Amino acid sequence: MKWQNLISWVSALILLGLLITYFILFFFPYSIDFSFKEVNNNFSITAEGSTSMQFYPNMRFPTSTITYSIDKVGCTVKKIADMKRAFSSIQDQTSLSFIELPENGAITIVCESTTRVEEGLYIAGEGGPSNVTQTGLFNVISKGNILLIREDRCQTPSIAIHELLHVLGFDHSTNKNNIMYPVTNCKQTIGQDALDLINELYKTPSYPDLAIQNASASFTGNYFTSNVQIINQGLSLANNSTLIIYGDDKEIKRVDIEELDYGYGRIISFERLLTSKRYDKVEYDIEYNGNEISKENNKAILIIKK
Numbered sequence: 001m002k003w004q005n006l007i008s009w010v011s012a013l014i015l016l017g018l019l020i021t022y023f024i025l026f027f028f029p030y031s032i033d034f035s036f037k038e039v040n041n042n043f044s045i046t047a048e049g050s051t052s053m054q055f056y057p058n059m060r061f062p063t064s065t066i067t068y069s070i071d072k073v074g075c076t077v078k079k080i081a082d083m084k085r086a087f088s089s090i091q092d093q094t095s096l097s098f099i100e101l102p103e104n105g106a107i108t109i110v111c112e113s114t115t116r117v118e119e120g121l122y123i124a125g126e127g128g129p130s131n132v133t134q135t136g137l138f139n140v141i142s143k144g145n146i147l148l149i150r151e152d153r154c155q156t157p158s159i160a161i162h163e164l165l166h167v168l169g170f171d172h173s174t175n176k177n178n179i180m181y182p183v184t185n186c187k188q189t190i191g192q193d194a195l196d197l198i199n200e201l202y203k204t205p206s207y208p209d210l211a212i213q214n215a216s217a218s219f220t221g222n223y224f225t226s227n228v229q230i231i232n233q234g235l236s237l238a239n240n241s242t243l244i245i246y247g248d249d250k251e252i253k254r255v256d257i258e259e260l261d262y263g264y265g266r267i268i269s270f271e272r273l274l275t276s277k278r279y280d281k282v283e284y285d286i287e288y289n290g291n292e293i294s295k296e297n298n299k300a301i302l303i304i305k306k
């Protein structure tokens with residue numbers, strides 16, 4: 001009767017084994033799913049990389065209210081809805097606001113229904129700034145284009161957000177969890193560092209910023225020779241201003257400067273301008289009645305060599 005005993009023992013062991021397997025299979029996976037693993041979705045995986053998120057430094061539109069127009073002809077209802085959700089998403093998370101215009105918005109959105117494959121990957125869309133002006137303080141984007149190609153299969157409009165961030169000046173990220181990674185997947189998110197950079201860039205008000213960039217002055221006897229460059233390095237057009245030149249605090253010359261758009265400058269030159277004496281100090285002062293990003297750079301003082 002010993003072998004019967006053995007069979008009972010073996011059967012009991014098999015049953016126990018099955019029970020354990022059952023518990024592992026049916027309960028353990030849930031306990032894995034519940035465990036929370038923090039995902040790094042930042043644009044730059046390394047902290048020092050945060051300054052190079054954009055194609056050029058300090059890229060922004062002139063104002064924090066940005067217009068857009070959708071060329072609806074080639075767009076499906078889904079693509080239009082995704083694009084609008086992308087605008088809402090950035091608007092909700094930053095200081096930016098987007099306004100739709102029937103045409104001629106700063107951002108133009110067009111769609112294409114053909115399938116495009118490059119290097120074995122489906123092209124989801126294209127986007128970027130199309131007009132950038134370097135002003136000194138900023139690389140000002142005045143126009144951008146978005147082309148939506150593939151229909152998005154994600155719950156969040158990943159493709160539209162990705163292309164919109166390109167238009168706002170953002171380059172590709174090397175972080176697979178970030179929405180700016182070149183290959184899209186539905187788990188990717190924006191990352192706080194890019195949102196923080198947007199808010200930081202648009203903190204500066206949309207004013208002009210007149211500044212004296214280069215100034216040189218010399219005297220030959222009582223004759224004054226000078227070159228001075230005035231630039232608008234700000235974010236909007238500067239109306240008429242006046243350049244006043246002083247010699248030892250006495251006014252030598254006054255020059256009216258017509259309006260200057262951002263990114264533009266003017267060179268003002270004098271050759272052998274007769275003055276009442278040879279001054280030791282020459283001061284250049286831009287008088288402007290309106291607001292400016294900074295008034296401190298409106299002045300330059302030169303000490304004339306003896």
Ligand SMILES: [Zn+2]
Nearest residue numbers: 162166172182
């Ligand atoms: Zn891209």
